Amino acid sequence: MEVDREDGRSQNQLRPLACSRNILHRAHGSASWSQGDTKVLAAVYGPKAGTKKNENPEKACIEVIWKPKTGQIGKPEKEYEMILKRTLESVCILTVNPNTTTSIIVQVVNDDGALLPSAINAACMALVDAGIPMKHLAVAICCCVAKSGYVILDPTKLEEQKMKAFAYLVFPNSVHSVLPEGSLRVEGEPIENGIITSVTHGIMSVDDYFYCLERGRAASVKLSDFLRRNLQQQSTDSSKAG
């Protein structure tokens, strides 16, 4: 079924992606991620000594600060902080640096739809730039369900508002490994089929949700390839001194 999207994309087409690392000088790691007009800047400081009050000192702690473009910090920003924190906690290896805090600061530069997935992608790239040990990367994507039942990927802000429901999905990135085929599977399924985070808005049927998951998974493979190319290219040009 052919769908007419305003910017001429097809159902499964993502907006142009752009990512650059090491853009800030004081931060230990930084990255800027843009999907079309949505642009997010992430910076990482860490590990710093000590954990926050109610956190487990046997593990490293992750602190997320979300800065909106304008206005006061309210409940939606706190929710984003919590989702980002839990997603990144499951991606980072927390046992390597116990009793430390890693701070991730996310600044929204422009919001044109799919803000939270862009922020998660930017935060992961900033963590890589800072050299924080991680198990794998988190690849985030947004899927929308329209009233007639078709699913579109990576909506703009207008599309998000018009749609019946949308879901932010985060998957682990696809693995290229030298280990034998079967060892990286979890319960018989490859690692990248697992889902780290899922946040939905609006009403969708169970079938629609599974359809979204399938589409999201396929798109996450493309995103993983983009990330891999980006990281390999930049690691050959420059090394971060100190």
Add this chain to the structure above:
Amino acid sequence: MEGRLANSWRLTVNDKNFIKTALLSEIRIDGRKPFEYRKISIKFGREDGSSEVQLGQTRVMGMVTAQLVQPYRDRPKEGILSIFTEFSPMADPSFEPGRPGELAVELGRIIDRGLRESRAVDTESLCILASKFVWAIRIDLHILDNGGNLVDAANIAALAALLTFRRPECSLGGEDGQEVIVHPPEIREPLPLTVHHLPIAISFGFFSNESILVIDPTHNEEAVMGGRMTTTVNANGDICAIQKSGGEGVPQRVIMQCLQLATSKAASITKQIKDAVEVVNTERALRKVKRHPTSTGVDVREKQN
């Protein structure tokens, strides 16, 4: 790894002595001369009123938004201009999230004084209906990277954002002319703000040995210097504001020297800002032309040979 576990950054005694000794021979650690400014790059975002300024390693983002509100009681015919500065924790490991600290407040006040007291932005043109509806312009300054001299960079970001901001056009309507209709940008072209002149902030650092003076200190120099002074001047030679809060005493002739230097630097920075804004405005105008492909066809005359 030990260095990164520290929550705050401190300069070692060796580094401090090196900076001071180098300054005795008029050498700064980044290779500049004492009265040389760092390279300024001004970029703009997709929306009207968003700017990003990079001054050497310092990076500041400015965002201007407007809202219709009731004016203050004692100024019923004037609009409202407010500046919010955010020292984002991403700029410096010692910046804490939450309430702005004294540095943030001071920075906000210096920029506010430069814009408001000198009447750089015309607030009377922001009045739509006296005592009922005026535009409240809000400038958000996000400090993204602290490479020293945040005031100057933030000031340039605020000015660049103000010059490219467009507010919606509105007209009075309703039965008795007391209702305000705000026209969306697709129907009526949004209007720019009236900015009379550009107050540019120029900061100086004073060092204790032999009253050495530098312009545009980096964050290493800021950790070493004994006093700082920020002068806000415009290209016409008017002094809009001077801020010197504490620090060591400085003789009068040095202050006069600073003011003269500031005036000459302000002229070149003003030109740079205006050029950058000009480029963006032409780009936006061209983009608008492309959006409406209803232009008439061009007829090509054949040359009759």
